[in-house]
Amino acid sequence: MEAVLWIVRTGSPWRDLPAMFGNWSTAFRRFRDWREADIFKRIFDVLSEEPDMEYAMVDATIVKVHRHGQGAKGGLRARPLVAQKAA
Incomplete structure (x- = not known):
C-alpha cells in the first residue's frame, strides 16, 4: 500500500520505485x-x-476578521440619502 501511495504522491513511473518498497x-x-x-x-x-x-469544524479562535470587518474606528463613510433629507 505504501508503494502505491508513494507513486501517487510523486507521480513517478513504477520503475523508479525506491528499493525499500521491494521489487x-x-x-x-x-x-x-x-x-x-x-x-x-x-x-x-x-x-x-x-x-x-x-477536523471539518472551524474554530473561531483561529479565524481572524480583518480590522475593517470588526467595525473599527471610522465606521460607514457613505450616508444614506434618507438621513440627509431628515436633517
Missing part, C-alpha cells in the same frame, strides 16, 4: 491485481461509510 514489478503486479479485484474501491467504501467530522 517494482512485484509492487506493480500486486497493485494491478488489487485494482482488478476492486480492493481500492472496497477500502474507500469502508473508510467513507461514517466520516469523522472532527
Whole structure:
C-alpha cells in the first residue's frame, strides 16, 4: 500500500520505485491485481461509510476578521440619502 501511495504522491513511473518498497514489478503486479479485484474501491467504501467530522469544524479562535470587518474606528463613510433629507 505504501508503494502505491508513494507513486501517487510523486507521480513517478513504477520503475523508479525506491528499493525499500521491494521489487517494482512485484509492487506493480500486486497493485494491478488489487485494482482488478476492486480492493481500492472496497477500502474507500469502508473508510467513507461514517466520516469523522472532527477536523471539518472551524474554530473561531483561529479565524481572524480583518480590522475593517470588526467595525473599527471610522465606521460607514457613505450616508444614506434618507438621513440627509431628515436633517
